[in-house]
Amino acid sequence: MAGKPVIEIKGLSYRYERETVLDNITLTVPENAFLGVVGPNGSGKSTLMKLILGLLKPQHGEIYLFGQEIRRFKNWEKVGYVSQKANSFNTGFPATVFEVVSSGLTKKMGLFKFLKKEDKNKVSKALESVGMLEFSFKNIGELSGGQQQRVFIARALVSDPELLILDEPTVGVDAHNVNSFYQMLGDLNKNRGITLLMVTHDIGTVSDKVTHVACLNKTLHFHGNTEEFEQLERNGLSEIYGHEVHLLDHHHEHEHGGVTR
Amino acid sequence: MIEAILRYEFLQNAFMTGILIGLVAPLLGVFIVVRRLSLIADALSHVTLAGIAASLLLEKKFLMFSGLNPLYMGMVFSVGGSLFIEKLRGVYKHYQELAIPIILSGGIGLGVIFISLADGFNTDLFSYLFGSVTAVSRADLWTILAITITVAIVIFLLYKELFLLSFDEEYAKASGLAAKSIHFIFIIMVALVIAASMRVVGILLVSSLMTLPVAASIRIAKGFKQTIFLSVIFGEISVLSGLSLAYYMDLAPGGTIVIISVFILILAILIKKSGFRKIA
Numbered sequence: 001m002a003g004k005p006v007i008e009i010k011g012l013s014y015r016y017e018r019e020t021v022l023d024n025i026t027l028t029v030p031e032n033a034f035l036g037v038v039g040p041n042g043s044g045k046s047t048l049m050k051l052i053l054g055l056l057k058p059q060h061g062e063i064y065l066f067g068q069e070i071r072r073f074k075n076w077e078k079v080g081y082v083s084q085k086a087n088s089f090n091t092g093f094p095a096t097v098f099e100v101v102s103s104g105l106t107k108k109m110g111l112f113k114f115l116k117k118e119d120k121n122k123v124s125k126a127l128e129s130v131g132m133l134e135f136s137f138k139n140i141g142e143l144s145g146g147q148q149q150r151v152f153i154a155r156a157l158v159s160d161p162e163l164l165i166l167d168e169p170t171v172g173v174d175a176h177n178v179n180s181f182y183q184m185l186g187d188l189n190k191n192r193g194i195t196l197l198m199v200t201h202d203i204g205t206v207s208d209k210v211t212h213v214a215c216l217n218k219t220l221h222f223h224g225n226t227e228e229f230e231q232l233e234r235n236g237l238s239e240i241y242g243h244e245v246h247l248l249d250h251h252h253e254h255e256h257g258g259v260t261r
Numbered sequence: 262m263i264e265a266i267l268r269y270e271f272l273q274n275a276f277m278t279g280i281l282i283g284l285v286a287p288l289l290g291v292f293i294v295v296r297r298l299s300l301i302a303d304a305l306s307h308v309t310l311a312g313i314a315a316s317l318l319l320e321k322k323f324l325m326f327s328g329l330n331p332l333y334m335g336m337v338f339s340v341g342g343s344l345f346i347e348k349l350r351g352v353y354k355h356y357q358e359l360a361i362p363i364i365l366s367g368g369i370g371l372g373v374i375f376i377s378l379a380d381g382f383n384t385d386l387f388s389y390l391f392g393s394v395t396a397v398s399r400a401d402l403w404t405i406l407a408i409t410i411t412v413a414i415v416i417f418l419l420y421k422e423l424f425l426l427s428f429d430e431e432y433a434k435a436s437g438l439a440a441k442s443i444h445f446i447f448i449i450m451v452a453l454v455i456a457a458s459m460r461v462v463g464i465l466l467v468s469s470l471m472t473l474p475v476a477a478s479i480r481i482a483k484g485f486k487q488t489i490f491l492s493v494i495f496g497e498i499s500v501l502s503g504l505s506l507a508y509y510m511d512l513a514p515g516g517t518i519v520i521i522s523v524f525i526l527i528l529a530i531l532i533k534k535s536g537f538r539k540i541a
Contacts, residue, residue, distance in 0.1 A: 083432065
């Protein structure tokens with residue numbers, strides 16, 4: 001299972017003006033992993049995402065993507081990204097679902113290239129894989145939050161990424177759709193071998209889907225696979241992790257608890 | 262009217278310019294509206310005014326500048342203003358809309374100073390404020406044609422990049438798109454189109470042709486390409502019927518064009534209310 005690392009982070013620190021948000025983070029994400037990153041608000045989760053996506057430049061330490069130093073990394077089409085829906089798009093935007101997903105091919109196609117038939121097939125396939133094909137020609141604003149988020153997954157998938165980064169993708173998704181959403185992510189990880197990194201608040205709900213867990217609160221408090229994490233939970237995670245973490249039983253068939261905030 | 266158009270060069274110029282602007286202003290306007298930059302068009306039109314005033318001042322004071330087409334200086338100021346807006350948006354990251362009133366009032370201030378230095382102009386300036394499509398010269402027409410062709414080609418070639426940048430700027434950057442360069446090209450195009458369209462509807466109404474047809478089309482269109490298509494159709498209807506109506510009824514062409522686009526907008530809103538529904 002554990003292949004060569006997709007993401008390697010060594011001694012990474014980041015500060016906004018005077019406030020340190022990430023302190024000496026070292027983290028490795030192996031191929032085919034599904035890493036859940038948990039942490040309280042202000043723990044630097046989003047900053048870590050932005051650094052990995054190249055939206056921010058590391059101040060100290062190094063980030064390697066697919067073995068290449070991030071400043072020299074060029075193959076961004078290998079990396080898919082799904083943001084918190086609420087943050088980054090205008091719901092009144094007059095674009096169809098098909099157009100939105102096509103835009104995921106922009107970088108891969110390169111300048112001055114136009115959508116060909118095979119590209120359109122890829123778009124339809126990506127929509128099919130998230131169960132949204134029948135909505136292709138609806139305007140994006142007509143969909144529910146959960147459906148929109150599936151479309152954004154399709155947009156990320158259309159360029160055949162090897163790594164998919166999700167920043168709290170279930171914010172704004174109805175509670176009863178969250179489970180099927182995670183089911184879909186689990187399938188992408190298992191069946192298509194995509195490495196996933198997901199920042200989330202509710203690790204409890206996904207604990208049977210993720211393979212690795214990282215607990216972040218400025219520094220990295222825990223990083224390991226799911227079994228080790230559950231072991232740690234039983235031994236009193238809240239002591240290391242701070243008071244903001246509650247252990248929580250949830251109504252899943254398996255009886256171990258999850259961590260949520 | 263057809264006969265009159267065939268006979269008089271000024272009418273030919275007016276209609277040709279109208280057709281070009283009716284195409285290019287809404288075409289670019291779609292991107293302006295969806296990126297919520299509509300007010301930038303207004304700010305830049307006022308900077309263009311300062312450029313025109315500067316040009317008219319030079320023409321009046323120095324013989325060597327006589328015959329200088331004010332359109333060129335207007336363009337220079339408009340492009341300069343657009344770069345300045347970008348700079349300001351960078352400085353005030355959390356108050357990006359501040360750039361607009363700063364540039365807008367700066368443009369008017371500068372324009373007023375130039376006008377007072379020249380001890381006022383004749384009716385020329387008035388025609389720039391409210392448009393005077395009948396005063397368009399052949400040289401203006403060629404310049405506007407060049408701008409229209411350039412902008413249309415650039416939008417065609419950079420369509421998917423502009424779409425991605427407009428829809429989701431953060432994702433555009435995260436996917437490795439050269440967002441800054443694309444935005445730069447975009448804002449230069451905006452500046453050029455504003456300078457070009459002010460001849461038709463005037464500085465005070467320039468943003469109307471970039472926003473009203475788009476506002477109408479967004480109400481009823483499915484998807485982005487259809488939004489662009491309908492915006493251009495609405496733009497052309499406004500310009501052509503506005504010019505014809507103004508010709509027959511002896512009205513101000515700029516104002517007539519704008520009022521017709523307002524009617525189209527109202528119609529689009531009413532159609533939407535009575536006709537097909539969206540799930541929303």
